[in-house]
Amino acid sequence: MNQELFTINNLWMMVATILVFIMHLGFAALEAGLTRAKNTVNILFKNTIIPALGILSYGFIGFSLMYPGEAFEGGFFGFSGFGLSLMDGWDTSAYNEGYTFYTDFIFQAMFAATAATIVSGAVAERIKLGPFIFFSLLYVGICYPIVGMWKWGGGFLQTLSTPFYDFAGSTIVHSVGGWGAIIGAYLLGPRLGKYKDNKINAIPGHNLPLATFGVFLLWFGWFGFNGGSVLSAAPGAVSLVFVTTAVAASAGAFGALFASYAKFKAYDITMVLNGILAGLVSITAGADMMAPWEAAVIGFIGGILVVFGVIFFDKVKIDDPVGAISVHLVCGIWGTLAVGIFGDLAGGAQILSQVIGIVAIGAFCVIFSFIIFYALKKTIGIRVDEQEEVEGLDINEHGMHAYPDFATKE
């Protein structure tokens, strides 16, 4: 490849890196906005420390687990050594046709922390900080890169006769986060009062402008998440991805709007916001191969699914304060299946491969999450005590309030 195209491709990958980075602010804002003011510092703390943890741990170990090169055997596991700084070749095009080694690393590192961030929302308002950070470290540093390698690192899902397909990570990123979220929320149990007296008691988010900010920033960043996953600035491919991403998000908003209005007879902003995310997660697996109308259908169905997901998980008393399981797990699965239903790869063999990928990655993540969370639960404990939960995690874990100048209700 010539120097000009190499420079352009690398530039787009770097811009995409920044866009994925800002998604972490999007998650922070969304999760803080959809929970109570008394737990806001705690959520901000988690969502600030996770990207920092993710970048460092991915550099130290994750990248080498996810892209082990020729080193792995059997396609299930590989490792090319500790520490980013051991590597070189960053300053030439020798590493890769499209971008430098350092671009590759930093783009991938921004993705990595996402898995733990998704978990963060589902376990919010009751998990202990220390155990959550510990879980995040292992989930980002070990679990995510191992299952990521199965496909993106050339592992067994890539070498199936009909390879599993997941363009930008409906399964590899979003449902990985979603599986951790469901296991965490299940083992923690619901927040106090959520399912009291056999009723589902809504616990409204304390700051809806903040939640809206979060969703717009996530959408904004998703142009880099999906667009950067083209791994070059190829005009046709990236611009198609932009259109499918935007159309699916828009259709997801309407899917959730219609479903929630039909169900609740109100214009529920939180459902529309989650509908946008549902559309985005749903298109992620096939954003590079759908016609715009297919993206609209996939996103619209995602938007409907997220509403019924939220209702369903409340029915089975898995308390997910921000709807993360419905958005990332349910729609992650849906989007991955949609690759086999729509687009260039539609067909039975592909659907089968998609199911194999979903199940294999799901099983690994469930077992991994369960072992870690269960071990933590049985030892140091994962849930704050009742008084702390009632008073709020902010004052108890952090010794501060998020909004000390304002009077609160009660």
Next chain:
Amino acid sequence: MNQELFTINNLWMMVATILVFIMHLGFAALEAGLTRAKNTVNILFKNTIIPALGILSYGFIGFSLMYPGEAFEGGFFGFSGFGLSLMDGWDTSAYNEGYTFYTDFIFQAMFAATAATIVSGAVAERIKLGPFIFFSLLYVGICYPIVGMWKWGGGFLQTLSTPFYDFAGSTIVHSVGGWGAIIGAYLLGPRLGKYKDNKINAIPGHNLPLATFGVFLLWFGWFGFNGGSVLSAAPGAVSLVFVTTAVAASAGAFGALFASYAKFKAYDITMVLNGILAGLVSITAGADMMAPWEAAVIGFIGGILVVFGVIFFDKVKIDDPVGAISVHLVCGIWGTLAVGIFGDLAGGAQILSQVIGIVAIGAFCVIFSFIIFYALKKTIGIRVDEQEEVEGLDINEHGMHAYPDFATKE
């Protein structure tokens, strides 16, 4: 054009697309911040659903109305068929020298929703949700692309002997929004209490950090709005546009600061914020042809105009909670005229053409908006009832509060 430059140009257009996208968050934040807490969910809801609606309706019909190709007659109207997915040629440079079809569509789609968003601010705190969404659909899907075609689609304003000039849309985007805003605000009437006892009673915005966020994000996005309107990454042209855009915004801040201090003897942050927007709207029509000092003059005058605009519309009792009419309509007109006064095109013939464009587009938008809003008013009604307005739209239309954990005044 060679593949390298095609890829670079396309990349810049895609980055500009993302920047214009985030302006929708800017509008959401600005409008929410400058209105009352009891109507915040309603504003967030509108500003979230509008971009989704805009992208879908522009794909279904708007793009084909605005860029009908050879199909139109007389230069007033054209249409090339329903549905984006009918089109192809996206993956080559055959469509266009500068960028792919999909890039063209998605960049333009991000612009389209802006018109309705501008209206949203002026009619805030009292319009019914359903009628507003319906109006937005028609305004974005039909009105905006028709008048846009007159110039950008090669219509009659483009084929005048001295063509009307509007680089990035002072008239085509901003005053289109502004005309809808003034008609809507007029037909709705002022908010309860705004002009009670023959006084102008200020109704302060509830969250000025949010409003400030909005303006900075709009400025940020405007580098894509104006910079992307070069339709290539041409270094000289885009960098000049960056300078004129930044300088006009800065001068607008000072124009509004001086005018508002002279008038009110206070440092009014909301005036400075609107002054920045005034500067941006004012430079938009000629951002590609002004020297930096001309941009400073144009922006500074825009900043002064916005202050007197706000005072004027209050005097005639057109209640515009966020100052949208002054920013987008008054400065949109001013910026369009400035093309004939300053820069490469200065001269009487150009001023005449600018006036023709302003009047033609204004007339169409006024008639279009009036018909829709008036028909809605006489049938299902456009204004919420008095009790709902007093209690707030959030609890009545959406069944939720934006900040449920905080105690409010009163």
Next chain:
Amino acid sequence: MNQELFTINNLWMMVATILVFIMHLGFAALEAGLTRAKNTVNILFKNTIIPALGILSYGFIGFSLMYPGEAFEGGFFGFSGFGLSLMDGWDTSAYNEGYTFYTDFIFQAMFAATAATIVSGAVAERIKLGPFIFFSLLYVGICYPIVGMWKWGGGFLQTLSTPFYDFAGSTIVHSVGGWGAIIGAYLLGPRLGKYKDNKINAIPGHNLPLATFGVFLLWFGWFGFNGGSVLSAAPGAVSLVFVTTAVAASAGAFGALFASYAKFKAYDITMVLNGILAGLVSITAGADMMAPWEAAVIGFIGGILVVFGVIFFDKVKIDDPVGAISVHLVCGIWGTLAVGIFGDLAGGAQILSQVIGIVAIGAFCVIFSFIIFYALKKTIGIRVDEQEEVEGLDINEHGMHAYPDFATKE
């Protein structure tokens, strides 16, 4: 250089410009979030007007002081004339191999306002608006470009036998701001009640989500601040800078987390946020030459330093509401020294040159700031009166509240 690479380089510099621009929103949010609700409008006002002032004054005089071309003598001072519009050559590659004249100007202009913004945080909640704006004008328009010229404009620090090295401005931008901050905070004295009864009374920030937003936006923008300082899109160099920047920020978070937990036994979000900024400031001087592990060490130490800096300045009763002096001055010095300790330039001669640069620039800024602030203090005064400070600057200087709908405590 060929047209393709010129266009790519210029595009990256323009994108970097936008990223540095949005840092001003980051500063606004951070400073508003870490101070009290009654002074929020004042902070927003200052941080909105400063970039506008910076762009205009840098265009009128600053750019010509900082990059005087061949005109200066002795390496201490130079000036190439008033007014940006006098210049031309913007539309070709004749100006520069990497980017156009206008790109150069606007990228540099976005940097310029940063110096005053840093000061703004340290003097918050008690400085009079008028004198602060006047100081900012002189600091941005004269002080910053003069010391900037010493290195970046080819002045005496550049022509030392071992040239002073400051890649993106740990000293030239951040410590320049930091020196102004410490002089301003010292001459103003502490906020009422901060050191009452010989105790340090914490005055908590009123909106921690806002502060978190600020830090994420600053980190986001820093990819442009450091990445753009490569002055081209060179893939190897820019991608290395991205990695060192991200790694240093992450390590800074952990440095501050460990230090603050050791000291206070609480997970202090404000320390983690300042730790991220500390890491960013620390890596800025050498971001282009450190291995990732060196960036981690430099950032981690920066994170520790910021915690002890905050403790130290409280001990000596220099009241810095947001920790700006610790972040920008202490870590600016540390990062500049680190260039001589780590990386390609490690060695005694380099350390000496770094010290010369730190001292020379520090001395000039201290004297400049002291003269301006002291003259203002002795004439029109720089501190609001006691009643105004107690009631808040918002209602007294601006006649408005930032959050009028909410009930406040007390």
